[in-house]
Amino acid sequence: MNFESKFSVTVNRIKSNIIRELLKTATAEGIISFGGGIPDPETFPIKKLSEISNEVIMNEYKIALQYGSTEGDPELRKQYIRLLEKYEDITCLDEENLMITTGSQQALFIIGTVFLDEDSYCAVSKPIYLGAGSAFNQRNPNYISIPLEKDGMNLDILEKELKKLDEEGKIDKFKFVYTVSNFHNPAGITLTLEKRKRLIELAEKYDFIIIEDDPYGALRFEGEKMPSIFKLNKGERVILLNTFSKVLSPGLRIGVIVGNKELIKKMVLAKQGMDLCSSTLTQRITARFMEKYDLFEEIQPTIKLYKEKKDKFMESLEKYLGDLEEVDWVRPEGGLFSWITLPEGFDTMEMFEIAKEKKIIYIPGETFYVDEPERNTMRVSFCLPSFEDLEEGSKRLRATIEEYAKKKGLPLKIK
Ligand SMILES: Cc1ncc(COP(=O)(O)O)c(C=O)c1O
Missing domain, CATH: 3.90.1150.10 (Aspartate Aminotransferase, domain 1)
Structure with missing residues (x-):
C-alpha cells in the first residue's frame, strides 16, 4: 500500500x-x-529509588498501579507546592494551580495545543530548545525569533516586533513569549533580573502570557539565585514549567505545570486526549521520595x-x-x-x-x-x-x- x-x-x-x-x-x-x-x-539515587519503588508497589498498589486523575497525583502536587514554598518562596498555590505532565516535553505540547492556531504568533529565543520548536511546530504558528544575548533575550527587538504587530492590528493573535529563564538549552544563558522585570512589563503592556520553562534552575553552581519570572509576576500571566528529569531522573517522565487555575483547567482538557494521566506509579514514587528526602539536598x-x-x-x-x-x-x-x-x-x-x-x-x-x-x-x-x-x-x-x-x-x- x-x-x-x-x-x-x-x-x-x-x-x-x-x-x-x-x-x-x-x-x-x-x-x-x-x-x-x-x-x-x-x-x-538508585538505592533510594528502588527501596521507595518497592514500598510503593507493595503498599500503595491500589493507587500506584491504577489509572489516576489527569491533573496528577494529589500527593505529588502537595509535595511540589511544599518545594516551591521552601525553595522559590512561591506561596498561595493550591493543588488546582498545578498539573503533572509526562515530562516537560508534554507540557510544551499541551501549551501548543491550548494557545496556538495557524494564525497565532509567539516569540521564542534564537536559538530555541529543539523540543519546544517540535512541540509548537505541530500547530504551525508564526514565530517571532528573538536573538539571545549574554543576559538573555534581546527585549528591544521583542518590543519592536510587538509594536509592529500592534500597528498592523494583529496583537490579539500574539499569544506568548517562550523562555528558558535559567541556563538555557542550548545556549547556557540566564535571563537577568532586569530583563525578567522588563519582560513582565511588556507582557502587561501587550497583554500576552509568558511561558517560563525552567528545567535547570535547581542546577545552579555559582552566582546569585534569581527569583523566577513566575514569582515576580505572582503567577498572574506566567506559566511555569518544571521537570524532575534533571534533578532526579528523566526516566520517571514527570513534569509539572504551575499556573492560573483557569489555564490549568484548559490544559487538563488538552492532556486528557493525549494520555489520560501520567504514570501513576512514577508520580507516587516521586511523591514519596520528596516526602522522605529533601530533593535539593540530595x-x-x-x-x-x-x-x-x-x-x-x-x-x-x-x-x-x-x-x-x-x-x-x-x-x-x-x-x-x-x-x-x-x-x-x-x-x-x-x-x-x-x-x-x-x-x-x-x-x-x-x-x-x-x-x-x-x-x-x-x-x-x-x-x-x-x-x-x-x-x-x-x-x-x-x-x-x-x-x-x-x-x-x-x-x-x-x-
Ligand atoms: C529547556 C527544556 N525544556 C524541556 C525539556 C524536556 O524535559 P523532560 O520532558 O524530560 O521533562 C528539556 C529537556 O532537555 C529542556 O532542555
Missing part, C-alpha cells in the same frame, strides 16, 4: 530529530561526546560534580581555543550546556564530518532554530564526559576547527 496520501499535513511537516540522527552516526570506539544533554546516570553532590566539570571544561576551552579571534563561548553559572560561536563563514554541520573523524562530537547550532539558522554555532555539554575527556575533547575540537579552516580556506586569526 502507498501510505503517502494517508498522512496528515501535520505529520508531513515534522522533520526527523537531527540530534538523534547525528548521535546515532557517532558511536565509534574512542569517541568523546559533548553532544548529549542528558544527566550523568551515576547521579541517579542533588548537592551532583551540582558539585557538574561545577567541577564545568570549571575543567572552561579551563580546557581557554587553553585550546582561547587564542583564537572571533571564537567565543558562554560561561554558564549552572545547567549542562555551553554554546560556542566560531568566526563567520564556519558551518558547524559541515564541520561535523571532520569532528567525527577526529572522534569529537558536538551538536551543530543550526538544529536549534525555527527560522534562518546561524551556522557558526554549536552546543556543547560538559556533564557526561570524564575530566580527562573534557580536556582531550577540547584539544580535538581545536584540531577540527583548524582542519576545517584549512580545507575551506577560512582565515583563523590568532589574538
Whole structure:
C-alpha cells in the first residue's frame, strides 16, 4: 500500500530529530561526546529509588498501579507546592494551580495545543530548545525569533516586533513569549533580573502570557539565585514549567505545570486526549521520595560534580581555543550546556564530518532554530564526559576547527 496520501499535513511537516540522527552516526570506539544533554546516570539515587519503588508497589498498589486523575497525583502536587514554598518562596498555590505532565516535553505540547492556531504568533529565543520548536511546530504558528544575548533575550527587538504587530492590528493573535529563564538549552544563558522585570512589563503592556520553562534552575553552581519570572509576576500571566528529569531522573517522565487555575483547567482538557494521566506509579514514587528526602539536598553532590566539570571544561576551552579571534563561548553559572560561536563563514554541520573523524562530537547550532539558522554555532555539554575527556575533547575540537579552516580556506586569526 502507498501510505503517502494517508498522512496528515501535520505529520508531513515534522522533520526527523537531527540530534538523534547525528548521535546515532557517532558511536565509534574512542569517541568523546559533548553532544548529549542528558544527566550523568551515576547521579541517579538508585538505592533510594528502588527501596521507595518497592514500598510503593507493595503498599500503595491500589493507587500506584491504577489509572489516576489527569491533573496528577494529589500527593505529588502537595509535595511540589511544599518545594516551591521552601525553595522559590512561591506561596498561595493550591493543588488546582498545578498539573503533572509526562515530562516537560508534554507540557510544551499541551501549551501548543491550548494557545496556538495557524494564525497565532509567539516569540521564542534564537536559538530555541529543539523540543519546544517540535512541540509548537505541530500547530504551525508564526514565530517571532528573538536573538539571545549574554543576559538573555534581546527585549528591544521583542518590543519592536510587538509594536509592529500592534500597528498592523494583529496583537490579539500574539499569544506568548517562550523562555528558558535559567541556563538555557542550548545556549547556557540566564535571563537577568532586569530583563525578567522588563519582560513582565511588556507582557502587561501587550497583554500576552509568558511561558517560563525552567528545567535547570535547581542546577545552579555559582552566582546569585534569581527569583523566577513566575514569582515576580505572582503567577498572574506566567506559566511555569518544571521537570524532575534533571534533578532526579528523566526516566520517571514527570513534569509539572504551575499556573492560573483557569489555564490549568484548559490544559487538563488538552492532556486528557493525549494520555489520560501520567504514570501513576512514577508520580507516587516521586511523591514519596520528596516526602522522605529533601530533593535539593540530595542533588548537592551532583551540582558539585557538574561545577567541577564545568570549571575543567572552561579551563580546557581557554587553553585550546582561547587564542583564537572571533571564537567565543558562554560561561554558564549552572545547567549542562555551553554554546560556542566560531568566526563567520564556519558551518558547524559541515564541520561535523571532520569532528567525527577526529572522534569529537558536538551538536551543530543550526538544529536549534525555527527560522534562518546561524551556522557558526554549536552546543556543547560538559556533564557526561570524564575530566580527562573534557580536556582531550577540547584539544580535538581545536584540531577540527583548524582542519576545517584549512580545507575551506577560512582565515583563523590568532589574538
Ligand atoms: C529547556 C527544556 N525544556 C524541556 C525539556 C524536556 O524535559 P523532560 O520532558 O524530560 O521533562 C528539556 C529537556 O532537555 C529542556 O532542555
